[in-house]
Amino acid sequence: MRFFKSISFRIWMIFALMVMSVLTFFIIYYPMKQRELLTDYKKTELEETAETVATSVILALKNDDYDGVKIAINQASEKKDFEFLAVLLEEQNNKAVLASYPEVEEEKILNRTNEELLYELAPFQYGEFKGEVVVALSKTKINTTISALTQPIYITAVIVLVVSIILFYFIAAFISKPIVLLTRVTNTLKMENFEMPLSFVSSDNELGELHNSIAALQTNLLASRKRNRELTDNLEQQVIARTAELKATAEKLLEAQETARIGNFEYNIELNQWNASPISYSILQMPEQPNYPIEKFWELLKEEDAVEALAFFETFKPNVDTLFEKDFKIFLPGNSTPLWIHFTYKVLFNEKNEPRFIKGTIQDITYRKKIEEELNELSLVAKKTSNYVIITDKEKRIKWVNDSLLKVSGYSMEELIGQKPTIFQFEKSNPETLHEIRQKLAEGQEVKTEILNRGKNGNEYWLELNIVPIKNPRGETQGFIAVETDITDIKASEESIRKLNESLEIRVLENTRKNLELSGKIVEQEKLATLGELAAGVAHDLNTPLGSTKVGAESLQFTLQEIMRILPMMNNAEQSAAVSIADKIKTNLAVSGLQKKKEEAAMLHFLEEALNYQKENAALLASRLTESRIKPENQAEIERIIQSRDPLLFLDLIYNLQLKNVLLESILVSTDNAAKVVRNIRSFINKGEETGRSVILIEENIRVVLNVFQHEIKKDVELEMNIEKGLSVSGFDIKLFQLWSNLIKNSLDAMDGQEDKKIWIAGTKTGKGVLIEFSNNGPQIPQEYLDKIFRKFFTTKSNKKGTGLGLSIVKNVLEAHHAKIEVSSDASITRFSMLFPLANS
Amino acid sequence: MGFKKWNRLLFLLVWYISGSFHKAAAQQTPVAQDFVVIGNDIGIKSVSSSGLTSIFRGKYSSWSNSQSAIIVLPSKKNPSAGLVALFLYKTSITGMQKFWLSQVFQGRSNAPSFLDSDEEIIDYVEKNPGAIGIIRKASVSSKLNPNRIILITN
Structure with missing residues (x-):
């Protein structure tokens, strides 16, 4: 059904009806006209035939020549629609059929009543011959002829009709295509399917412009819908947020009402409907039901209160802001404790100035009343107190x-x-x-x-x-x-007491003086006690130089044995030369591994290049020369050594002689240190003062200690020292010896039993002070010990080695120098970082 | 109307009656002996009276020798016409014309050749093979080829 209502069908139907009308007219009119024309033609033809035959008969009778008749008949008989030809002669006023061709019943010729036949007569007369020629044609044959003639017309018309209808269908579809497209587009847009692709087309006609307008409209709609959607989303969000806020506000209001014990109610006078907040019912202990008549509240009031409240209703006037407000004391059923409520209400009028609403609040003020009563009592106390x-x-x-x-x-x-x-x-x-x-x-x-x-x-x-x-x-x-x-009276009493005390004060001062004398003795005793406490530390301080001395003496003993072993293998000249060289090159033999390697390489190069010493033991000789601290600048000594009979043995003698000197010097320094310790103790005991503070060169100070421990270090410890030249601090050299000694000894003890032992000593001047670091690759100090190691008597060593005072002394020495220390320890390295104030500060 | 007029009418009546007598005397039933039938190559030499009638009534369109039959008759201008009509068609010249008009009209026969004199008939037959004609005996002349004569038997 939709199709028959479509624009295509309507356009097509108009065209189709027009074509059908034209063709129908043509189909009806044309055969009719054909029939008319053909009939006329046939009549004329028939008439001519009849006359021709009649003429031929006259000529035959006149000339006795009948060939003309034969020819005329033959010609007539050639017509397919020819039914018969007949010659009638009139004799005695009667017509009789002389002959017919083809032969038919005479009756048919004479009566000529057959409706299917078309007759034509041609009278003739010649002499006594008078008659007529009758020609008959079959109308059926004429119709057949007409049908034969019109049949192609019908077929052509039908073909034209079908072709036209089909052609017009496509023409209608073509014409209505933009409209259908536009309809489809607008229907799609109506369904809010704005995303449908809609291309712009040529706008050289109205439909094109309409299409483009719709396309533009679609774009605008899309944009509008996007804006609407955004607006809607925004509004929805606002509504949600606003709803949430309102809900929260409502909840807060209820919460506030709950907290304040205040509820509101509303009475619609016209509808007789009550509406109250839950707290209102709660306060009045009424069932919380919709439209519960909260007016039953009146029944709880005293009669005079109820009358007053209700009577006030008459005082409300339109456009006048009036409020009834009063505190009522009521008793709820089954409860003997009174309930105080603060009751308010006001009347709202409509535009006709008729009372429309009663709105009010009910607040439980029992607690407030109680407080007020208490306050009144307190106020009375405050008012009447002394x-x-x-x-x-x-x-x-x-x-x-x-x-x-x-x-x-x-x-x-x-x-x-x-x-x-x-x-x-x-x-x-x-x-x-x-x-x-x-x-x-x-x-x-x-x-x-x-x-x-x-x-x-x-x-x-x-x-x-x-x-x-x-x-x-x-x-x-x-x-x-x-x-x-x-407290005026108390103050008067205090004054009298004060005056009494003044007399006592002189006696108190005397006693105090005596007490102070006693205190001085106590201080001395405390000092001695402190000395006792320090004794262990002092013993350690003394033990260090004494230990150094002992170690130095043992080393010296060993060294002398070595010298005595080598001496017999040397001649006098070599012995003298060795002594001379050892005395000349007096220096600390301690050298870091890295530095030693560098110097060995330089020495080997010097031997091979400068002195052209190409023997196999050149590397060993370079190493031994470096150990003896003989450097390439000592070329004369080196040449003397090379020229000796056995340079290595000769160098061994020199080294042991050097070692002997160093050890002796160390022993002297250690004993001197011990003496200093003793002096310090004596000074402390006697004066409580330290020896004088002086500028101490760090490297020199540390090397003295290294020399003491040189034998132990050389045995299996790789030492690397890197201290800035001339680095110094202001301090006490004895105490610093103690500091370094304890750090080194602590490191050696920590690394005891370890194969790879390394000690790094570094000193540098920073912006904050002089930073000196002692590091070793001994075992890690557990984290929980780091803040305990500086305590007295704290040790992780076995009892034989540790007194627990070493790092305590370190801490004391550093405090004496106003220096700070930090310890860091992990699996690979343990480092003591000390920051001394700059010497000039 | 005057006397002369009545005299003229009377004369005409007398002439008509006398003429009628004359005709009655002349129209005595002719017999075969009054006529000579001539034919040219028609395959036969003699013909019976009934056969002759059939031939001249257009019954045959061709001869036994396959020669087309051409009937030659005296026209109404020919003096023999009345006798021939009477002899062959038992009618007058007009009747003979009706007969042949009817025959030709109905396509039963070919149209005969009507000639204005017996001499023309003799001459026509002589010139046209298949032609058969009839003349009065009185018209026989030396022009007639004896071989053309068809005997009429009883």
């Missing part, structure tokens, strides 16, 4: 004072209201106390103090004052309450 009570605002202006204060001050309430309490102070009031009061009150703190005040009449009185700030829930000070106790 203490003085002052209440001020936050500006410290007096709002209220009690009777006692009025009495003692002599002022009236009116005189004091608005004044500040400073009205009571005068020149004898302690300014410091006043300052303290002001300061504490400004900070919102409570004040407890004593102060001397003066009344209006000049009477002075002492007060024990307690001022408390009154704060709101936000912590803001709203005012102050001062409770004052009159």
Whole structure:
């Protein structure tokens, strides 16, 4: 059915009807005209035939020549629609058929009543021959002829009709295509399917322009819909947010009502509908039901209260803001405890000034009433107490004072209201106390103090004052309450006691002097006790140089044995030369591994290149020369060594002689240090003073200690020292010896039993001070020990080795030098970092 | 109307009656002996009276020798016409014309050749093979080829 309503069908139908009309007219008219024309033609033809035959008969009769008749008949018979030809002769006024061709019944010729035949007569007369020629044609044959003629017309018409209808269908579809497309587009747009692709087309006609307008409209719709969607989303979000806020607000309102124990109600007078918040029902202990008549509340009131409240209703007037407000005391059923409620209501009028709504609140104020009662009682206490009570605002202006204060001050309430309490102070009031009061009150703190005040009449009185700030829930000070106790009598008593004490003071001073003397002795005793405590440390201090001396002596013994072993293998000249070289090259033999390697390489190069020493033992010789601290600049000595019979043995002798010198020097230094320790102890004991502070060169100071431990270090420890030249601190050299000794000894003890032993000593000057680091690759110090290792008697070593005083001494020495120490330890390295103040500071 | 007029009418009546007598005397039933039938190559030499009638009534369109039959008759201008009509068609010249008009009209026979004199008949037959004609005996002349004569038997 939709198709028949479509625009295509309508256009097509118009065309189709037109074509059908034309063709129908043509189909009807054309054969009719054909039939008419053909009939006329046939009649004419028939007439001519009849006349021809008649003429031929006349000629035949006239000339006795019948060939013309034969020819005429043959010609007539050639017509397919020819039915018959006949010659009728009239004899005695009767017509009779002379002959017919083809032969037919005479009756048919004479009557000529057959409707299917078309007759034509041609009269003739010749002499006594009078008659007529009758020609008959079959109408059926004419019709057949007409049909034969019109059949192609019909077929052609049908073909034209079909072709036209089909052609017009496509033409209609073509014409209506833009409209259908536009309809489809608009229908799609109507369904809000705006994303449908809609290309722009040529706009050289109205439909094109319409199409393009719709395309533009679609674009605008899309944009509008996007904006609408965004707007809707935005609105939805706002609605959601607003709803949530309203819900939260409603909940907060209910919560607030719950907290404040206040509920609201509304009565629609016209509809007689009640609506109240849950808290209203809760306060009145009524069932919380929709439209529950909260007016039953009246029944809970005393009769006179109810009458008053209801009577007030008549006082409400339109456009006049009136509120009924009163506190009622009611008793709920089954409860003997009274309930205080604060009841309010007002009447709202409509535009006709008729009462429309009653709105009001019911608040449970039982607790407030109770508080008020308590406050009244407290107020009475404050008013009647013998203490003085002052209440001020936050500006410290007096709002209220009690009777006692009025009495003692002599002022009236009116005189004091608005004044500040400073009205009571005068020149004898302690300014410091006043300052303290002001300061504490400004900070919102409570004040407890004593102060001397003066009344209006000049009477002075002492007060024990307690001022408390009154704060709101936000912590803001709203005012102050001062409770004052009159201590004038107590103060008088204190004065008498003070005077009594003054007499006692002289005796107290005497006793004190005696006590001080006693205290000096106690100090000495404490010092001795401290010395006792320090004894262990002192023993350690002494033990270090003594230990060094012992180690040095043992090393010296070994060295001398070596010298004595080598000496017999040397001749006198070599012995002298060795002594000479050893004496000349007096230097510390301790050298770091890295430096030694560098020097060995330089020496080997020197031997091979400068001295052309190409022997196999050149590398070994270079190493031994380096050990003896003989450098390429000592070329004469090196040449002397090379020229000896056995350079290695010769060098061995030199090294042992050098070692002997070093050890002896170390022993001397150690013994000197021990002496210094002893001197320090003696000084401490005698004077409690240290030896003098001096500028100490760090490298030199450390090397002295290294020399002491040189034998142990050389045995299996790789030492690397890297200290800036001339680096110095201001300090006590003995104490620093103790410092280095303990650090080195601690490192050696820590690495005991370890195959690979390394010690790094580094010193540098930084912006903050002199940084000296002692590091070793000993085992990690557990984290929990790091803050304990500097305590006295704390040790992780076995009892044989550790006294637990080493690092304690380190800490003491560093404190004496105002230096700081930090310890870091992990699996690979343990480092003691010390920061000394700069020497000039 | 005067006397002369009545005399003229009377004369005409007398002439008509006398003429009628004359005709009655002349129209005595002719017999075969009054006529000579001539034919040219028609395959026969003699013919019976009934055969002759059949031939001249157009019954045969061709001869036994396959020669087309051409009937030659005296026209109404020929003096022999009345006798021939009477002899062959038992009618007058007009009747003979009706007969042949009817025959030709109905396509039963070919149209005969009507000639205005017996001499023309003799000459026509002589010139046209298949032609058969009839002349009065009185018209026989030397022009007639004896071989053309068809004997009429009883």
